[in-house]
Amino acid sequence: MPEPLLTHTSDKQLSSASSSAEASRSDSRSRRLASRISHAERKDQLFRQALLIAGLIVLCLVIAIFLTLIVGSIPSFRATGIHFFWGKVWDPVTEVFGALPFLAGTLLTSFLALFISLPFSLSIAIFLGEYFPPGKGKNYIAGVIREAVELIAGIPSVIYGFWGLFVLVPLVRQLEMKWNVLPYGVGILTASLILALMIIPYAASLGREIINMVPAELKEAAYSLGATRWEVIRHVVLPYARTGIFAGILLSLGRALGETMAVTMVIGNTSVLPKNIFSPGNTLASVIANEFTEAASKVYLSALIELGLVLFLVTTIIHLIGKRIIKQFST
Amino acid sequence: MKKTNLISLAIASMALLASCGGGQQQQSQSAASSQDNKTLLGAGSTFVYPFYSKVFNVYTQQTGIKVNYQSIGSGGGILQLINKTVDFGDSDAPLTDDQEKQAGAPVVHIPICAGAVVLTYNLPGIQDTLMFTPDVLANIYLGKITRWNDPAIQAINSKVKLPNLPIAVVHRSDGSGTTNIFTNYLSKISPEWKSRVGASTSVNWPVGLGGKGNEGVSGLIRQTPGGFGYVELAYAIQNQMPVAKVRNVSGNFIAPTIASTQAASNIQLPADAKVFVTNTSAPDGYPISGFTWAILYREQHYGDRSLDRAKELVKLFWWVTHNAQSYCADLHYAPLSAAAQATAENLLKTITFDGKPVLETSAQ
Numbered sequence: 117m118p119e120p121l122l123t124h125t126s127d128k129q130l131s132s133a134s135s136s137a138e139a140s141r142s143d144s145r146s147r148r149l150a151s152r153i154s155h156a157e158r159k160d161q162l163f164r165q166a167l168l169i170a171g172l173i174v175l176c177l178v179i180a181i182f183l184t185l186i187v188g189s190i191p192s193f194r195a196t197g198i199h200f201f202w203g204k205v206w207d208p209v210t211e212v213f214g215a216l217p218f219l220a221g222t223l224l225t226s227f228l229a230l231f232i233s234l235p236f237s238l239s240i241a242i243f244l245g246e247y248f249p250p251g252k253g254k255n256y257i258a259g260v261i262r263e264a265v266e267l268i269a270g271i272p273s274v275i276y277g278f279w280g281l282f283v284l285v286p287l288v289r290q291l292e293m294k295w296n297v298l299p300y301g302v303g304i305l306t307a308s309l310i311l312a313l314m315i316i317p318y319a320a321s322l323g324r325e326i327i328n329m330v331p332a333e334l335k336e337a338a339y340s341l342g343a344t345r346w347e348v349i350r351h352v353v354l355p356y357a358r359t360g361i362f363a364g365i366l367l368s369l370g371r372a373l374g375e376t377m378a379v380t381m382v383i384g385n386t387s388v389l390p391k392n393i394f395s396p397g398n399t400l401a402s403v404i405a406n407e408f409t410e411a412a413s414k415v416y417l418s419a420l421i422e423l424g425l426v427l428f429l430v431t432t433i434i435h436l437i438g439k440r441i442i443k444q445f446s447t
Numbered sequence: 448m449k450k451t452n453l454i455s456l457a458i459a460s461m462a463l464l465a466s467c468g469g470g471q472q473q474q475s476q477s478a479a480s481s482q483d484n485k486t487l488l489g490a491g492s493t494f495v496y497p498f499y500s501k502v503f504n505v506y507t508q509q510t511g512i513k514v515n516y517q518s519i520g521s522g523g524g525i526l527q528l529i530n531k532t533v534d535f536g537d538s539d540a541p542l543t544d545d546q547e548k549q550a551g552a553p554v555v556h557i558p559i560c561a562g563a564v565v566l567t568y569n570l571p572g573i574q575d576t577l578m579f580t581p582d583v584l585a586n587i588y589l590g591k592i593t594r595w596n597d598p599a600i601q602a603i604n605s606k607v608k609l610p611n612l613p614i615a616v617v618h619r620s621d622g623s624g625t626t627n628i629f630t631n632y633l634s635k636i637s638p639e640w641k642s643r644v645g646a647s648t649s650v651n652w653p654v655g656l657g658g659k660g661n662e663g664v665s666g667l668i669r670q671t672p673g674g675f676g677y678v679e680l681a682y683a684i685q686n687q688m689p690v691a692k693v694r695n696v697s698g699n700f701i702a703p704t705i706a707s708t709q710a711a712s713n714i715q716l717p718a719d720a721k722v723f724v725t726n727t728s729a730p731d732g733y734p735i736s737g738f739t740w741a742i743l744y745r746e747q748h749y750g751d752r753s754l755d756r757a758k759e760l761v762k763l764f765w766w767v768t769h770n771a772q773s774y775c776a777d778l779h780y781a782p783l784s785a786a787a788q789a790t791a792e793n794l795l796k797t798i799t800f801d802g803k804p805v806l807e808t809s810a811q
Contacts, residue, residue, distance in 0.1 A: 209644065281666050282666070298613075299671075300656060300671075301670065302656060302667065385656065387651060406621040406659060407649050409493070409621070410624070410648040410649065411522050413543065
């Protein structure tokens with residue numbers, strides 16, 4: 117907490133300065149000045165407190181969600197114990213619950229989606245950030261692309277789900293028939309493709325902003341040394357912007373981990389450990405969405421809440437790892 | 448110093464949040480009992496929602512009594528009733544022993560209307576209606592019959608030339624009453640299904656893909672040549688999907704219709720109506736059908752409920768199980784059979800307030 121302390125001392129200095137001024141020249145002008153300063157000081161403090169409270173509320177919410185998940189998982193934890201995390205069977209009838217197939221489904225789809233989307237989001241970021249930055253000459257196509265990328269982020273996920281089910285699934289099925297795998301059409305691969313499309317805007321937009329902020333002096337220096345555009349991007353722009361680009365990737369990964377509706381509609385919803393990327397599967401979020409409304413027994417409901425806890429932990433761990441990598445990048 | 452301050456502030460505001468939540472719960476708890484008696488509250492099954500929303504609207508116009516029904520799912524409806532935040536719950540499955548224990552006091556299951564689960568398929572070029580026996584159905588869902596031209600299927604459908612296609616089995620991925628009825632049926636006709644899988648709103652399926660909701664299942668079937676799955680009767684009628692005939696106990700192949708679903712429940716029912724009418728003994732009954740039940744407390748004087756409120760509630764369900772039944776067919780639900788209606792009447796008569804029957808004092 118160094119900042120609040122700092123402002124506090126400077127506040128004090130201000131007030132002591134104003135009091136000494138009052139002592140030396142006790143006319144009405146300085147008094148008015150003093151009251152104005154203390155007034156501003158009070159407002160400043162009020163503003164700071166408002167910010168602090170807003171921040172604390174968010175912190176409390178996160179902690180409260182975490183605690184709620186833990187309390188809700190207690191009956192399931194009592195019934196299944198630690199085995200829950202690597203159990204392979206999910207059987208609501210006999211109340212045997214294991215999260216491994218869903219954990220595997222979540223991680224597989226998210227990282228596969230990230231892998232697929234990376235070349236696209238990176239190219240879009242470089243194209244819009246370096247080749248056609250906003251304001252530098254009007255380029256019609258760049259404008260359209262920028263709008264389209266932002267639009268992709270705004271489409272509700274259920275629409276992606278329907279589009280996936282009716283357009284992407286038949287395409288994947290044809291592909292699977294060609295490759296001689298079971299032509300389900302739905303499955304891990306289809307879900308990853310949909311996810312990849314959905315998360316492109318997050319990495320692309322953040323990457324574009326960061327690339328746009330690379331100082332012109334750096335780039336001009338490189339050009340003056342005879343670097344080509346490719347060399348400037350490769351050796352100046354990307355290294356400078358890598359922290360921001362990675363933060364964008366982390367953001368899109370977070371989105372992929374939690375995405376529910378679109379994935380549910382195209383992943384095939386089978387509670388079996390996926391054998392390869394063509395097999396149908398299930399993710400943590402989609403199981404919760406599927407089964408929560410009709411989960412009547414106490415342990416069953418609690419097992420679904422525990423899935424939520426697992427998702428929470430996975431997201432937190434990946435976030436922390438990402439933070440570490442960013443830190444290493446920036447030093 | 449500063450840090451401990453922060454933490455204590457965080458804890459304080461968390462306690463504040465928690466107390467807010469608690470307060471809200473208390474508020475809604477008393478809502479069911481102390482609100483004006485012109486509005487009754489219900490929650491539960493999504494399956495019955497279109498029917499309820501139609502008939503409750505008519506009821507409001509006729510009597511001025513409003514009924515606020517939230518279709519949050521059967522499990523949620525039962526939970527709300529147990530927490531006494533609603534006047535009635537609605538469930539597509541009877542309460543389990545565990546749930547009855549949680550309820551604390553006896554509840555009654557009033558049958559409201561019936562629905563059927565139909566089998567639909569996608570076989571390009573085949574116009575005829577396919578027929579299935581219980582054995583074949585169970586073996587398909589157990590993963591033992593995997594191709595359409597399997598001798599077992601071909602034998603029942605001797606007139607149809609079945610293709611050499613794999614059967615793409617589809618089931619519901621979301622927990623649903625439809626799945627409950629279907630798996631209950633399979634458990635009754637196949638001992639292996641009963642021991643390996645069992646019956647519930649969601650089960651551990653041996654084979655097949657999961658589609659979310661009726662639309663998800665039918666979407667997968669329509670796209671996959673060789674697709675096979677089950678949907679609700681109303682959904683199949685509305686979308687004019689091909690539906691299969693299923694052989695019932697009497698040996699007749701029955702097409703799923705509103706009439707054959709209604710006929711399925713026209714059998715000797717137990718007094719508490721807590722029964723799945725799957726695999727019915729009625730000769731003209733479709734074997735895969737079931738009720739949706741309104742669940743009420745038998746003794747209505749709990750919390751600070753008034754006699755008037757109890758009377759309105761019983762009156763409402765008398766009306767729903769009698770006059771309102773005429774709305775069923777239009778909405779593709781099967782009305783109660785004579786036997787089911789008689790059972791509902793007897794059950795409504797058992798509802799009491801301070802030990803006295805509500806229905807007699809309300810001059811119905």
